[in-house]
Amino acid sequence: MADVLDAGAVRVELGGLDGWSGDPACIGRSVELPGFRDAIAVVDRVAVVAEELDHHPDIDIRWRTVTFRCVTHSVGGVTRRDIELARRIDEIVRGAA
Numbered sequence: 001m002a003d004v005l006d007a008g009a010v011r012v013e014l015g016g017l018d019g020w021s022g023d024p025a026c027i028g029r030s031v032e033l034p035g036f037r038d039a040i041a042v043v044d045r046v047a048v049v050a051e052e053l054d055h056h057p058d059i060d061i062r063w064r065t066v067t068f069r070c071v072t073h074s075v076g077g078v079t080r081r082d083i084e085l086a087r088r089i090d091e092i093v094r095g096a097a
């Protein structure tokens with residue numbers, strides 16, 4: 001679970017996600033919501049999931065655009081835990097659209 005994925009594996013996993021890009025160092029996605037409160041609501045839902053998974057994205061909030069970056073800090077690269085977190089973020093974003 002803690003192994004850093006290689007470039008090929010990251011590419012394959014990105015194909016199963018919505019709007020994510022990246023490489024073995026980090027994967028990320030930006031989302032534009034209707035307004036600032038919607039952006040914060042998405043971040044708040046992601047916070048619940050992150051606590052549940054005990055795995056936390058790096059989050060940048062700029063007005064109504066939220067950028068999520070997922071990397072397993074303890075090993076310095078993208079692992080299956082980041083892919084799972086990204087998948088859960090996609091579910092939340094789909095529900096907010």
Ligand SMILES: C[C@H](O)[C@H](O)[C@H]1CNC2=NC(N)=NC(=O)C2=N1
Binds near residue numbers: 055074
């Ligand atoms: C103790 C706890 O499991 C760790 O500190 C977790 C918490 N959330 C984390 N999130 C991320 N993205 N990387 C980590 O290495 C990490 N470590």
